[in-house]
Amino acid sequence: MATRVTGTAKRGGAKAPPRADAHPAGLTRAQLLDLYYWMRLTRTLEERLVALYRQTKVVGGLFRSLGQEADAVGSAFALRREDVLSPLIRNLGSMLVKGATPVEILRQYMAKGDSPTRGRELNIHFGDTERGFIGQISPLGDMVPVMAGVTLTFKMRGEARVGLVYVGDGATSTGAFHEGINFAAVQRCPLVVVIENNGYAYSTPTHKQTLAKQFIDKAIGYGIPGEQADGNDVIATYEVTKRAVDRARAGEGVSIVELMTYRRKGHAEHDNQSYVPSGEIDKWARENDPIDRYIARLRSELGFGEGELTEIDARVRREVDEATEVAEQSPAPEPLDALVGVYAEPPREEPLWFRRGKRAAVETNERAEGWGTFSSSNGSTKAGQVAREND
């Protein structure tokens, strides 16, 4: 998609390199570098998580956003500090932009007691209303109605705040998606619904998800605008989302934004992607990597020096190293904390009679070899077959 060059952000007296005055999308030089930083941080942090996963330090499944960093970062970058977003499993980048920190992400994946959810939830399923992101749940589409309610509140209170909710191509098939978007549209809630069309929902390709030619066609049915953009072009992603955010803030209600991208890794790390036509992943990696594309643009068209980017790479590595060191030191949760905070009142549940006076249920929390693999026919176990059924 052709990106518009909008405006010439003048920067007070600074001696800018020759072509750097013409910034795309009205973004400053510093903001253009920020976009690179967030994408690089997303990728490097996920690469670190892969290493930790292979060391079995990640307790559950690992979900990658490889190849989708631009759509996550660019769309979240269109929000203000006071706005609220609800991420999906491949929106690590969006959460980082909105203030989540690498150490929080690492603690979450490693099920630490001082992780944002104190070990109750997995991966990037967490939120913080102060920083403006609301943790998702696994049933897909459910966050659309929830964000309709969040933004309904903005409207009721006359606050100039906007909400953004991510759904994948798969979630568009749910009833919750439909009910939420329709309710928000009727109420003219300041909500942006970003559909990240990455080609697959787990193993199911988009053409088995819908007969619609494109997801923005659904906008017509809700009486709202829909716009599509190249999700692997971070600036295009920013611009299209910004337009929808501006409409929402101006009181013009809900928009659908469809970002065309591609999921280069499986649903989770265990997924061998056997269902993907051969060559498809390589082609996207070779020709349409969002970070490679952005580097090329920053260097050639926007006049950034190589050193500016490698400096960011080094900063990101340092930050991820430091975060890893801190997160690995974090303690496991105290078992009795499992009974705290189901309700405001009562604040904790009582241990059941057979567990009274005990601090832990078992000596070690290692998952037994062959756990869940007992065969009903001969009582033997099929060892090694299950490893990560929670993925």
Add this chain to the structure above:
Amino acid sequence: MAEVTYLEAIREALIEEMERDTNVFCLGEDIGAYGGAFKATEGLLDRFGEQRVIDTPISEVGIVGAAAGAAHMGMRPVVEMQFIDFIANAYDMLTNYVATARYRAMLPCPMVVRGPSGGYVRGGPFHSQNPEAGFIHTPGLKVVYPATAEDAKGLLKAAIRDDDCVLFFEHKYLYRRIKATMPSGDHVTPIGKARLAREGRDLSIITYAATVWKALEAAEQLEREDGLSVEVVDLRSLSPLDDDAIMSTTRKTNRVLIVHEDTRTGGIAGEITARINESCFEWLDAPVLRVTAHDVPLPYAPPLEDFVLPQTSDIVTAARTLAAY
């Protein structure tokens, strides 16, 4: 002060809470201009405007989810299910999202989902249900089901003020049949406390909602005809259950009959029986018995519905069996 019906008591609670706290608002299907299928919200639109009395599309998932989102932002939404039967549509949103929000994400979800429930009204399979057991089973939700007009008002006010999600079941058979003079002042009934509806010595009936009145009828008949002194405990709150009240009546009469309009298998009577068994086994002079609906969908025709649901005569029969054990 004049008597008000169970339905009017619900409306009074809504009005008082909306006046007390501007964060309280109502949303549901046909609740605005029409005033709701049973007129529970009649007059609210004129009084509070369409910002706070929101007519919604037919979207149980959408409106329960939207209530949750608004609750996260500090609002106190009250959702009306046009009939509580339709709460099944929002089961995922309530059990997966709302019930877990505080625990998994430290996100408070102070909201109420209320709606007309229960049978004895010839409503057929989709306008008569008692789906409370499915939600009692879900940690993170609270469930109340008042039998009296006073409790309808007091519990709804408590539910709106509670910092977690409360499912408020209203029995539609009682809407216009039950009246009371409301206690004066800010009348709030605490969640989690049962009510002693009738004192007795010989046996206890533990029940809630419409069958409280059937149990009271049965108790009178048993006293008149058998000389039996029957205690009736109205649970009012189903989650949390008032274990103290259940155990204290068990220790007092040593014979317990549990009555509910919900179907038998997986109904809350089984849970109460198990708790009595665990805590008060040595106090029992007889097995705990149940009178419940039969395990079938609720049929429409009067002879069918009456056969499926527990009747006063069933309670009398069961109580006599228990007393003679």
